[in-house]
Amino acid sequence: MIVRVPATSANLGPGFDCMGIAWQLYDEILFERSDELVIDGCDPRYQGRNNLAYLSFTAALKACGKDELPVRISFLNTDIPISRGLGSSAALLVAGAYAADQMFSLGLGKEGVNRIACRLEGHPDNITPAVFGNLQLVSMSDDTVARAGTEVSDIWRFCVLIPDFELSTAEARKALPDLYSRSEAVFNISRAGLLVKALESGDAELLRYAQADVIHQPYRLPLITGYEKAFEAAKNAGAVSACISGAGPTLLCTFIDIKAVSAMKELIAESLPSWKCVAVSPDEQGIILLA
Numbered sequence: 001m002i003v004r005v006p007a008t009s010a011n012l013g014p015g016f017d018c019m020g021i022a023w024q025l026y027d028e029i030l031f032e033r034s035d036e037l038v039i040d041g042c043d044p045r046y047q048g049r050n051n052l053a054y055l056s057f058t059a060a061l062k063a064c065g066k067d068e069l070p071v072r073i074s075f076l077n078t079d080i081p082i083s084r085g086l087g088s089s090a091a092l093l094v095a096g097a098y099a100a101d102q103m104f105s106l107g108l109g110k111e112g113v114n115r116i117a118c119r120l121e122g123h124p125d126n127i128t129p130a131v132f133g134n135l136q137l138v139s140m141s142d143d144t145v146a147r148a149g150t151e152v153s154d155i156w157r158f159c160v161l162i163p164d165f166e167l168s169t170a171e172a173r174k175a176l177p178d179l180y181s182r183s184e185a186v187f188n189i190s191r192a193g194l195l196v197k198a199l200e201s202g203d204a205e206l207l208r209y210a211q212a213d214v215i216h217q218p219y220r221l222p223l224i225t226g227y228e229k230a231f232e233a234a235k236n237a238g239a240v241s242a243c244i245s246g247a248g249p250t251l252l253c254t255f256i257d258i259k260a261v262s263a264m265k266e267l268i269a270e271s272l273p274s275w276k277c278v279a280v281s282p283d284e285q286g287i288i289l290l291a
Contacts, residue, residue: 001102002290004028005095006133006283007080008087009160009245009252010125012199013211014191019137020087020246021152022129022283023160027080027091028290029053031099034072041075052089052120056096060116064106071099083166085246090126093117098131098287110286118145126246133286135199152282153202157255159264160245161230164274167223172247175219184214204240204256211241211254224249226272233267 007025011017039047039054049055051073058068073096080088097116101108108116114131118124118140128147129136138147194210197203221227221244234242234253238260245252255261261279268277 001032001099002028002030002076003095003099003102003287004290005091005098005130005287006285007280008090008126008129009085009250010087011213011216011244011246012195012252013213013217013241013243014188014195014215015125015137016188016213016215017123017125018139019135019192019195020125020129021135022133022286023086023158023280024283025079025086025278025280026077026283027075027088027095028077029092029095029099030072030074030076031057031095031103032072032074033103034070037070038072040073042078052092053096053099056093056117056120057100058096059120060097060100060106060108060113061104063112063116064104064108066104066106071103081162081250083168084162085167085244085248085250086160086162087126087130087246089169090117090121090130093120094127094130094287102289113287114147115143115145119143129286131286133284134282135196137196150196150200151284152199155202155256156199157258157261157279158281159253159255159261159277159279161234161251161253161268161272162276162278163224163226163249163272165225165249167247167249169247172220172223175223176216177219180215188213188215202256207241207254211243213243216247217244220244220248224251226275227251229271230268230275233271234264237261237264237267239264
């Protein structure tokens with residue numbers, strides 16, 4: 001069977017570890033029964049038992065009382081860049097658990113797949129939109145994952161600015177402080193709620209205000225070489241707002257005018273020629289079977 005899983009952008013500014021959106025940018029992975037573990041089509045470093053898709057495949061089997069079974073995993077199309085803040089790790093965890101559920105009729109459904117993948121990842125902001133699509137608001141406590149999905153207004157046009165270097169989530173988390181003040185907590189909580197309304201309604205002024213953040217972006221931006229030029233290009237192209245996608249280093253820009261996206265591509269090509277500017281649209285399905 002072939003599963004298709006979307007890229008995701010988590011956090012979206014103030015929604016740290018509790019908000020994410022799925023994009024029409026996909027990995028397509030073949031899973032089939034085998035007499036031995038075979039993983040191909042990816043970096044040789046990940047062609048063993050440490051592969052995240054295999055780890056979640058096995059975790060789903062164990063959660064349903066089944067023994068570990070060998071499988072062939074072939075990466076057919078991989079459009080989600082690794083360690084760029086677009087949910088590459090989450091996509092693999094979701095794909096493996098979903099494939100096990102479908103292949104062996106485990107009865108997990110998407111909710112069960114979501115729980116297993118969230119448990120493995122440790123936080124749900126990339127996992128849940130990869131499973132269900134659209135914009136997802138999510139909270140995780142112990143083994144409970146509560147979520148609410150919503151669609152964003154079709155007025156918005158999005159693009160992601162993808163640097164030519166990686167930034168691991170672990171490294172990005174090390175940059176964060178251990179404690180925050182009450183005012184900082186209130187700042188983000190208030191804006192997270194407004195951000196959802198802005199994305200649903202298409203209110204540009206509200207989005208400009210609501211996408212501010214003091215919890216993670218001020219500490220992570222210095223890890224992204226070239227972010228000043230990228231934000232300046234976004235401003236000059238007419239972006240309504242810009243933020244870090246997940247833990248970075250990819251940046252997410254939001255526009256209203258489709259022509260502004262073209263202008264953004266030209267400006268990035270001039271100021272940061274090693275970066276990629278990719279137009280993306282929300283994915284509404286989440287993970288699916290292609291065959």
